[in-house]
Amino acid sequence: MNISDVARRAGLPAKTIRYYEEIGLVRPGRSANGYRAFSETDLHKLNFLGRARALGFGIEDCRKLLALWEDTERASADVRRLATEHLARIDDKIAQLESMRETLGALIRDCAGDARPDCPILRDLSGGTGDRARATVRE
Amino acid sequence: MNISDVARRAGLPAKTIRYYEEIGLVRPGRSANGYRAFSETDLHKLNFLGRARALGFGIEDCRKLLALWEDTERASADVRRLATEHLARIDDKIAQLESMRETLGALIRDCAGDARPDCPILRDLSGGTGDRARATVRE
DNA sequence: GATAGGGCTTCCAGTTACTGGAAGGTCAAG
DNA sequence: CTTGACCTTCCAGTAACTGGAAGCCCTATC
Numbered sequence: 001m002n003i004s005d006v007a008r009r010a011g012l013p014a015k016t017i018r019y020y021e022e023i024g025l026v027r028p029g030r031s032a033n034g035y036r037a038f039s040e041t042d043l044h045k046l047n048f049l050g051r052a053r054a055l056g057f058g059i060e061d062c063r064k065l066l067a068l069w070e071d072t073e074r075a076s077a078d079v080r081r082l083a084t085e086h087l088a089r090i091d092d093k094i095a096q097l098e099s100m101r102e103t104l105g106a107l108i109r110d111c112a113g114d115a116r117p118d119c120p121i122l123r124d125l126s127g128g129t130g131d132r133a134r135a136t137v138r139e
Numbered sequence: 140m141n142i143s144d145v146a147r148r149a150g151l152p153a154k155t156i157r158y159y160e161e162i163g164l165v166r167p168g169r170s171a172n173g174y175r176a177f178s179e180t181d182l183h184k185l186n187f188l189g190r191a192r193a194l195g196f197g198i199e200d201c202r203k204l205l206a207l208w209e210d211t212e213r214a215s216a217d218v219r220r221l222a223t224e225h226l227a228r229i230d231d232k233i234a235q236l237e238s239m240r241e242t243l244g245a246l247i248r249d250c251a252g253d254a255r256p257d258c259p260i261l262r263d264l265s266g267g268t269g270d271r272a273r274a275t276v277r278e
Numbered sequence: 279g280a281t282a283g284g285g286c287t288t289c290c291a292g293t294t295a296c297t298g299g300a301a302g303g304t305c306a307a308g
Numbered sequence: 309c310t311t312g313a314c315c316t317t318c319c320a321g322t323a324a325c326t327g328g329a330a331g332c333c334c335t336a337t338c
Contacts, residue, residue: 004314014315019296033304035315044265051264056239059295069261076258080250083243083260090240097233100195104226111219119215121222122208125190126183143285153286158325172333174286198324 001038010046017046025049025063057086140177149185156185164188164202196225 007014020026021036026045028036038046048069052062061082068074068082110120146153159165160175165184167175177185187208191201200221207213207221249259 002315013297015297016295018316023295033315035304047266048264051266053295054239055243055264056236065261065264068258069265072256074256074258075254076250076256076260077252077254079258079260080247080252083247083250087240087243087247090236090243094233094236094240097195097229097236101226101229101233104194104222104229108219108222108226111215111222113216113219115214115216117211117213117215119207119213119218121215121218122204125187125194125204126208127186127190141286152326154326155324157287162324172286174333192324 001043003036003038006038006043006046009043010050012046012050020046020049023059025059025066055086056090057082061086140182142175142177145177145182145185148182149189151185151189159185159188162198164198164205194225195229196221200225 001009003014003017006012007017010017017026018036021028026038026042026049028038028042031037045066048066049062052065057065064082065079068079107121107124112118140148142153142156145151146156149156156165157175160167165177165181165188167177167181170176184205187205188201191204196204203221204218207218246260246263251257
């Protein structure tokens with residue numbers, strides 16, 4: 001299979017697949033003309049990567065998951081731990097975003113949104129009145 | 140004020156403040172010795188930026204908000220629109236993360252997490268059974 | 279006056295996970 | 309033979325910093 005075939009079948013851009021090769025996540029063979037030659041196993045790996053990435057796993061997590069996936073002796077506890085840690089990160093992000101949403105929603109509700117220059121959003125951001133903003137945290 | 144003073148009072152790392160100068164968000168003066176000399180207005184701007192960033196506004200949004208903040212003639216509707224768009228982005232991200240959380244949570248619940256090699260998480264990622272993963276979207 | 283410490287400066291590189299584009303080789307069809 | 313689609317590599321850019329090196333400046337102490 002050439003790269004555009006796997007790209008279509010894995011639902012990933014060709015550029016991304018080349019990148020995955022560059023960082024060692026897949027190692028397709030090469031045809032005589034220099035084109036990458038992908039096996040069914042490569043395709044399967046790319047599908048795996050696509051799914052894991054869609055779940056928000058980072059590249060290094062994907063590398064570990066892929067190694068676990070290829071290791072038939074591994075314990076499911078290893079995978080579970082990776083997944084659980086990742087779930088905790090997701091929960092953190094959700095909590096942060098919800099805090100942002102709450103603050104920003106309150107500011108928007110208080111803002112007339114008309115042609116007058118007085119704006120509670122800017123007033124709050126500039127630190128004049130309350131300290132609603134700043135409740136949130138950086139990632 | 141030297142940079143470490145504003146850094147402390149604005150709650151931002153000095154590195155970040157230099158970066159904000161580099162991209163034109165603040166323009167502190169310079170002392171004879173070449174040190175940055177920050178005014179109270181600069182400090183106020185940096186506080187503003189810190190709050191807006193904590194709400195998840197991107198740098199370019201911050202630039203616009205800062206311009207609106209300095210423009211006493213602006214309409215509050217302009218600010219409200221920026222904030223509302225940003226709120227929509229936040230809602231999107233939350234929805235995506237919640238979808239991920241749901242899928243990943245279900246996978247973790249099904250996984251024994253013991254020493255046996257059989258693992259439903261990897262089975263799902265490898266595309267064997269259902270198509271639970273892939274429901275989610277990239278940012 | 280010399281020195282030590284901390285603070286300040288600039289510049290360069292690295293982070294995440296790609297994405298866009300240029301320059302050029304390859305292949306199948308007409 | 310030419311056209312067009314496909315493939316290759318390499319370089320640069322994205323967001324928003326962060327870390328580190330090399331070197332100047334200022335103050336205090338001996």
